Amino acid sequence: MRALLSHEPGGPDTLQVAEIHDPTPSAGELLVRVHAAAINYPDVLIIEDKYQLKPPRPFAPGGEIAGEVLSVGEGVMEWKPGDRLIAVPGFGGLVEKIVIPARSAFRLPDSRSYVDGAALLLTYATSIHALYDRGRLKDAQTLLVLGAAGGVGLAAIELGKARGARVIAAVSSEEKAQAAREAGADDAIVYPRGPFDKAGQKALADQFKAAVGPAGADVIFDPVGGDYAEPALRSIAWEGRYLVVGFPAGIPKLPLNLTLLKSCDVCGVFWGAFAMRDPKANAAHVAELFRLWDEGKIAPVVSATYPLERAGEAIAALASRQVIGKLVVTLDD
Known part of the structure; x- marks a missing residue:
């Protein structure tokens, strides 16, 4: 599968698209086909080693995704292949496939696009x-x-x-x-x-x-x-x-x-940290967000989309502080 990887600390120009092995879900995990990944300011920092989280290299930035379940790990009962979801893995989202904990995912209604879903959470x-x-x-x-x-x-x-x-x-x-x-x-x-x-x-x-x-x-x-x-x-x-x-x-x-x-x-x-420490309260907030979205009181603003090969441009644009709303990388062929 394709992934946009950071091999060394630096700006968006240091990121490289590469072919890597597909991941396999373990117990309690989901294998997700990533359809869209939103770019956020932590993506600017994490590739320069300026964020509080410093993953081992090589790693893919991209902390917010929307996608489709491909397979489930042992013990996962509430998800099945084909289910649509959104999640915030923190990093690793600028890939075609990602493994995430099942407990971290939220269902994306069929009425919402992957692009808008990636820009919400x-x-x-x-x-x-x-x-x-x-x-x-x-x-x-x-x-x-x-x-x-x-x-x-x-x-x-x-x-x-x-x-x-x-x-x-x-x-x-x-x-x-x-x-x-x-x-x-x-x-x-x-x-x-x-x-x-x-x-x-x-x-x-x-x-x-x-x-x-x-x-x-x-x-x-x-x-x-x-x-x-x-x-x-x-x-x-x-x-x-x-x-x-x-x-x-x-x-x-x-x-x-x-x-x-x-x-x-x-x-x-x-x-x-709040979401990890109090997942029930966070889930209640997410449910409230979907209710407000259904009522038309909130709606993610996506000002531009980029293919995976140009995801570094999206990170650079966000770093310039000129972006209105969200930027989303799409991974659909």
Whole structure:
């Protein structure tokens, strides 16, 4: 079978398509024919050895898949060949066939395409855990979403609106602002590109404060980090919740006196660990996502698809932070 492999640390240009042996499922596992694999920011980091997970090489990136069960391992009763599924293996998804634990898979309805299915789980499951569990977002509260035109940002907008929140989207271009508005954001602001000096950070803080209003943002969803973090925190409401989701702009250092002055919480969001530690709660969230999808309240935005041979281009595009929504690699001939 074909696979896109990382043989050494480096950028997307170091990835190579190769023929490797088909895997075989062990007890409790599924052999899956991968039809589509979504690209996410961890794919940018993992091939450069900058992610917390460092698989032995050679390995295939690709942490989110949609596919069809080819065979099942011993003891698997709930799945059979031909069943359609989505899963987040963490890595290894940019292959034609993959073995995954049966317990990690979720059924993909026949009414949904593999491309859309591949784009659902990681971003929306992260966002629903962030907003509902860590952020305790409630009806009529104000939600500020940074990086709001990315896959996880658009998911946060839709889920925030489904929760009844007032959603303010913060993005880096007018094109992205339009995408955020189309996803349901009540307002969108365009911020400049960092890094920022002290005056630039103050100006950005003022921009955030003006957008969220004098009461501040009850919840701030930050998948960006870097120099954007402190200005955003300065716009938080009394007893607000600041959600730490990711760091494509760099790992920030927050002045903790701000948390005292606003009596606010800074909350880490690690969906993968949450899903492993509390699979029942995660499964309930996924069921809620499918319900919201059926009701038309959420819908993955896939801005482009790539064949396996060009999957490195998709990773490079995501690294440039110019992508709106999700990018998906298709493996159907």
